Amino acid sequence: MEESLIFKGLRATLVERLKEKGIRDINVLNVIARVPRHLFLPTGFEKQAYEDKPFSIACGQTISQPYTVAIQTELLQVQRFDKILEIGTGSGYQAVILAEMGAIVYTVERLRELYLGARRTFRQLGYSIDSSWSDGYEGKENNAPFKGILITAAIPQIPQKLLDQLATGGRLVAPVGKEDMQTMTVVEKISDNEFNTFHHHSPFKFVPMLKGTDSNIHHPAFLNKQ
Ligand code: SAH
16 A cells, blocks of 8 residues: 555544544544644654654654644634744644644744754645744744744743733643643633633643753853853
8 A cells, every 4th residue: 555545544543543532623633634743753653653642752852642732732722824822843743733724833942953853844844834943931022912822841830921922812722730740721811911711631741841942051141040
């Protein structure tokens, strides 16, 4: 069988699993059925790409489990042409899922190697995703406000700066909690200073959201603060 057909079959099976696990948004399921997740994993691990598991990528980071990508995307309630900021580009898979949902996507990554890798992937696959090498704690002031902000790394609490960059009527989705376990948290911005917060039931484990980019490591001012 042609290789692309094998991957298509594996994706269809994955989508069935995601439905069993409670993913309902048909647009999210359709997008997962279409995007070749194997292109976001290191070469040689193509078959693992369609198991519902996280996977190690470069720099000790991970591409989230498909279920996690699906639930985060579903909770974000993405509409066509929504301006979305993703924090933690990693492999670039989640950003492409958002682009396929019809969003205008901005994504930021603190590690240069991952930023460069994802940028190459976006180009190769033909996506115009705005990606930058910067600290997600700063958000992306110049492009704010965002209809949605998706944080894909664990944070102890949601930074005020990111809530400020959220549009009224917008949503922020983030895994909030300690290093070993987080709760998926959704914050709706009702007005400039009114927020509605709720949680998704199951626990998650993300890599931590760290301050600064890896350029700071070589910066004397940063070293002094350590
Ligand atoms: N969304 C990714 C997976 C994210 S893993 C994917 O689809 O593959 C979390 C990512 O967040 C890691 O790549 C990590 O380097 C990045 N990260 C952690 N802290 C950050 C910060 N302050 N700003 C930007 N990226 C950050």
